[in-house]
Amino acid sequence: MADDLPKGFRAGAAAANFKKAGRDDLGLVVSEFPCIVSGLFTQNAFQAAPVKVCREILRRCAPVRAVLANAGQANACTGEQGLENCRATQRMVAEKTGLAPEEILPLSTGVIGQQLPMDRWAAAVPELVGSLGSRDAEGFTRAFMTTDAFPKFAARDLELGSGQVRLTVMAKGAGMICPNMATMLCVALTDAAVERKVWQAMFRRAADKTFNRVSVDGDTSTNDTILGLANGASGISVGAGADIALFEETLTDILGKVAYMLVKDGEGASKVIHIAVKGARDDADAELAARSVGHSQLVKTAIYGGDANWGRIVTAVGYSGAAFDPADVSLTLCGIERFSHGQPVNDGREDALALLLRAVDIRVDITLGNGPGAYMFLASDLGHEYVSLNADYRS
């Protein structure tokens, strides 16, 4: 097995029978060395038990050693019992690995409102710990997939002045929230040595430019979590300015690659809509407009159908709350201008556009015409497969 994890990390998985028999649904990654950690969590008021526990751990500002992830039950809306169960899973793994429970970051994804099946956990943990070292990035990723059509991971080696380090990112999610299957989960690992504050700041910026700019259905789950662990096992420090900039650029690039996979695998999605807004009063206004377009059911169904229905895009900009003069707005679809300074462009290029709309990646460029603000957002389309997948998910 080609090991694409950074140095000092080992991964394992087990089939714990949480949902379907015979497939991995419990994963563990352990670092040989203490890791500094960054974490970003859902803004949903209902925070799943593992989100609460991860936040507690991060508040300690102490090193961590492992990430423990399960699919099948989200352990959200499960009250005190859910929190106690989450801590019990940490203790189970701690006992078999020799780690402290608070060094183990828990992640869960699956049905909301169901308690973790603790007997199955107890039965599976020995196999899980025994499997450490047997899985690569794909193997760990597969252990916490839910409705994902394919595993989402990427690894990259990069040369810093003083030597080579590796970044590996593993994620699940086919929507910012999958069915009642909550959740986007992501674990980024590196063997670089990097200062806590530098790592946390760059991780937040990189996530903001990538994971925070994608949407499948606009629903924010109870479990969304992005973790970044750096263990320094390469012996290479991310030190001076040029190093830091290159490292952050690579981190942003690889997170962006995985975020794109999430949108492409948006439940039932067939296309990725790239929405670029510029000329807004400020970036925040550009973001409002881009998100409004990306969340519009009417835009998403039109793109699914290959319909050059640009009026729906303009309409979504119009109710976004962004400030602009309608007479200044222009819109280009797949590179073909359809709306120019508030006027429709009727130039008979519908046939050319219809062909371009058959592509998987669809570009929408919107200019608001009253400032320097810009934003880029990725959204999936909305088709029959989404409805089929979500209308009867639990059954």
Next chain:
Amino acid sequence: MADDLPKGFRAGAAAANFKKAGRDDLGLVVSEFPCIVSGLFTQNAFQAAPVKVCREILRRCAPVRAVLANAGQANACTGEQGLENCRATQRMVAEKTGLAPEEILPLSTGVIGQQLPMDRWAAAVPELVGSLGSRDAEGFTRAFMTTDAFPKFAARDLELGSGQVRLTVMAKGAGMICPNMATMLCVALTDAAVERKVWQAMFRRAADKTFNRVSVDGDTSTNDTILGLANGASGISVGAGADIALFEETLTDILGKVAYMLVKDGEGASKVIHIAVKGARDDADAELAARSVGHSQLVKTAIYGGDANWGRIVTAVGYSGAAFDPADVSLTLCGIERFSHGQPVNDGREDALALLLRAVDIRVDITLGNGPGAYMFLASDLGHEYVSLNADYRS
């Protein structure tokens, strides 16, 4: 033909060939007497030409005489040419009816970004004006339907102290915005005599309790318009307190009936979700929570599939922005409690619930547990028919 319009109103229609040949797509209603008028318009920044013209007319605070409605072209995002075309249609009708152009309120619905086909207008207006008196409420309503599966109208006679008056409401829309076919349009007529300020205030309150509390897809169109015309032809004044209260109650009731029809005919909708939030900090917070649930794709697809997936509802409350303590929240689906004070209710009533979820009207009750705030919201479900209708609407 049973005439269900209030006294002094006559309606006509014509097949102008704006989209499909051979069906009425141009409607006109004319009052024998001057009418006071109320109007509510879309909040979208892109306001269609007819919306701009209606707003100009209302700003004059002068009586009006007619409503002119077309289907096929929304006359939105059409620039100066669109505005000029709209005024030209007023002049055409004015010339044939003897009314002043500014007494004629224009309404349009259809494809965004296309100019009105003025030659077809010129050809159809004589037939339209000649047909006055030949259509009832249904006939006028049919003239501005787009994707509507059925015409939406209702009439009600009510006894005031001094005699009988009639209220007739005619609407179109299968979504707050239909495909690129924008739009919810509504015309309410009465032969009661009512003071301008009283009429405008009660009309706004009634619309706020009805049309502003329904959603199909959350998209707000460029053309949404609700007009209320009162011509006093009954000779009966809405005068003292009890009269006013009864009249407003009836107006609210009949607008609510028609608003319900819009949701029921939500594009491809098979169910109406009644979302009642109570115990919120205030009404505004209750509204946030109710709208968030009503707009959630995941909730709407679950209800479409008859899936008792209450975790999705709780999740949508969680990201609504309403303030509450998750431990205080309870949720009842079709009268069966699923979530109580932050804890799941697992009582084996899933089978009973599955049966209840087959109904057309689905009730969701949410208690936030921290105040007196309440809100009621109606939303359609989201199914394959919505996707089919919207993926290839223009073709």
